[in-house]
Structures are given as structure tokens and as C-alpha cells.
Amino acid sequence: MGGSVVVGLDGTGNSLPAVRWGAEEAAARGLPLHFLHSWISQPLSIPIAQEAANKKRYGAEVLARAEAMAHELHPGIPVTTEQVSENAVDALVDRSRQATLMVLGSRGHGAIAGFLLGSVSLHVLGRTECPVVTVREEEAVAYGRPEVVVSAQEAGTTSEAVLNFAFAAAAAHHATLRAVRAWEPAVFVDLVPTAPPAGAPDAERETGEEKKLTDLLAPWRAEFPDVDVVEQVEPGRVAPVLLRACSQASLLVVGRRMQRTPMLLGPVVFAVLHHSFCPVAVVPRT
Structure with a gap:
């Protein structure tokens, strides 16, 4: 995973712009793309039962959809996926030590429970050892304005x-x-x-x-x-x-x-x- 573009996925709609951005960045820079999802850190808004098996199954689906989207957008880029049982912040900070770039989605402007107060995004931004790009959910196209x-x-x-x-x-x-x-x-x-x-x-x-x-x-x-x-x-x-x-x-x-x-x-x-x-x-x- 060394030198890859790492995309953190939480399983919500916030992840889709991050997938697009990560795939675009990996293709433009000639880097592998790595998707990471922590099943124990899934947001409470996800409508699934709390059993571990269901959370893991949902996480696998999230990663599979992201991988399929990346290949559709940029066929041929190397893509790997990883589902972890550790805290999302700790996992992302650890992966940042070998990554070239990390991409996270955010909820956009407005709600007090939005991006800035999200503990995962805030702590990842403050602790990573590589650059982190935050992409709002309304950002549909990567590098649409040159x-x-x-x-x-x-x-x-x-x-x-x-x-x-x-x-x-x-x-x-x-x-x-x-x-x-x-x-x-x-x-x-x-x-x-x-x-x-x-x-x-x-x-x-x-x-x-x-x-x-x-x-x-x-x-x-x-x-x-x-x-x-x-x-x-x-x-x-x-x-x-x-x-x-x-x-x-x-x-x-x-x-x-x-x-x-x-x-x-x-x-x-x-x-x-x-x-x-x-x-x-x-x-x-x-």
C-alpha cells in the first residue's frame, strides 16, 4: 500500500465524492488506490442492525461498490480494499504513514453535526502524516475547474x-x-x-x-x-x-x-x- 491514495469510507453518501476524487487522483498521479472501511466506526445513521456480522457484511458491500465505481471511472488503476475492526481514526492515521495522499468525504455546510464536529474527520486531519483532501458531498466532479x-x-x-x-x-x-x-x-x-x-x-x-x-x-x-x-x-x-x-x-x-x-x-x-x-x-x- 506504500505511496497509495487512501480513501476512508464511512458507508454514507459522503463517501461517493471521496471515491471519485481518490480515483481521479490515483489515475492522474499513476498511484494505486486503497479503500479503507472500519466496521466498528460505522455512523449511527446507517439503517442496519447492530450485530457485528451485519456490520461486516455492510462494510464489504461499501467497499465492493467503491471498487466497482473506481474501475468504471478509471479502468486499469490498481485498487485494493481493506475492512478493519480497529477504530477508524487509528486505522487511517496508521495508513497515512505510508500513503501519498488521503481523501475523506464530508457532509458539506450547515448542520452542527456536520463535518467540522465529526470526530473521525477532525482527528484524522490533525494527526495524519500525509496530506488529506476533504471533499464535500456536493462536489460531483474532480478538478472540474482547472x-x-x-x-x-x-x-x-x-x-x-x-x-x-x-x-x-x-x-x-x-x-x-x-x-x-x-x-x-x-x-x-x-x-x-x-x-x-x-x-x-x-x-x-x-x-x-x-x-x-x-x-x-x-x-x-x-x-x-x-x-x-x-x-x-x-x-x-x-x-x-x-x-x-x-x-x-x-x-x-x-x-x-x-x-x-x-x-x-x-x-x-x-x-x-x-x-x-x-x-x-x-x-x-x-
Whole structure:
């Protein structure tokens, strides 16, 4: 299963967009596709009896349907399936150590019991060692709009994993890459926003941020010369700037800190996961 695209299936309608996305990603990148289902973590909304045998039988059907769909969408891609008796979070986090990418479905916007408060998705996103793409149930077509948006706030080596994933995704899908950098972001101290720092006039500050972005992207442009790159520097807080930039995108790529406590995910990641209308890739930063 090393280097595969792992798709976590919960057996609900949320799984279907994840199957499509996983199959598309595996085909585009030339990777094997692996479906995983935990029969002991099936949602309570699934209308089946609680006996273990019935849960396992239902799980086998879920995996068989996913495999059939993947082969129908992309004949010839290697597909494996796995039903486990361990907790879904633990199983997915364990498989992430060898995976190239993980794909999870979500319930979309709205209900308080939806994606952001789903314990499986939240804990997987906060603990995996590979990038995780979350796909809302209303996302019917993978990469329907040929643009990948990436947050380019971090400098130096902390940005490498995020930019590498974004450039590789754009290259695999022949998409434009839009690198977005927000300036004068709010600074939070004890969750209270403070005023932006005083200093150079706005024009000078924006010019400086533009240079930072250009310098940050230079080595990645050289490594991925066929990727068309758009640089976007915009005043404002990071999350609103990213959400505006990705309104017509196929994918938004953001980074997260490893071993973040007590919150598994930072406020920017929470905001884009909750409000973005396109799939979001959350990439662990080393």
C-alpha cells in the first residue's frame, strides 16, 4: 500500500465524492488506490442492525461498490480494499504513514453535526502524516475547474511540503496554480485581534510582500516549469483572502503544524474547512 491514495469510507453518501476524487487522483498521479472501511466506526445513521456480522457484511458491500465505481471511472488503476475492526481514526492515521495522499468525504455546510464536529474527520486531519483532501458531498466532479489555490504565507523550509503538494497537484491535473499571500493579517493574542503593525506605507509593504512571494516560489517554478503560476498578494486576514481566491478553484491547499496542542488544527485551517466551497487539502508542515 506504500505511496497509495487512501480513501476512508464511512458507508454514507459522503463517501461517493471521496471515491471519485481518490480515483481521479490515483489515475492522474499513476498511484494505486486503497479503500479503507472500519466496521466498528460505522455512523449511527446507517439503517442496519447492530450485530457485528451485519456490520461486516455492510462494510464489504461499501467497499465492493467503491471498487466497482473506481474501475468504471478509471479502468486499469490498481485498487485494493481493506475492512478493519480497529477504530477508524487509528486505522487511517496508521495508513497515512505510508500513503501519498488521503481523501475523506464530508457532509458539506450547515448542520452542527456536520463535518467540522465529526470526530473521525477532525482527528484524522490533525494527526495524519500525509496530506488529506476533504471533499464535500456536493462536489460531483474532480478538478472540474482547472485551478489550484495554495496559501503561501510561510517562509523557508516550513513552506516546502505545502508548495510541493500544490505544484505536484497542478502538474498532475494540468491546472493553473494560484499562490496567494495575505499581508497585514490580524495578530491574535489570547484570541483577541490586535491592530496591524505600524511601519512602511502600504505601497511599500505590498511591494515587499510581492517580492517575498516571488522569491518563495522561484525554486518551485524551476522544478515545475510546465505549471502556469499566478501570484496574488492581497491585504487582509489570511482566511478571508484565501476563501475569496478559491471561489472558482478545484482545490485549496493549506498547511498545518505538526503536533499542535491543545487544538488539532489552527484557526485558518478551521475557517477554510468550514467555509470553502471547493475541496481543501491540509498538508502537514515539517
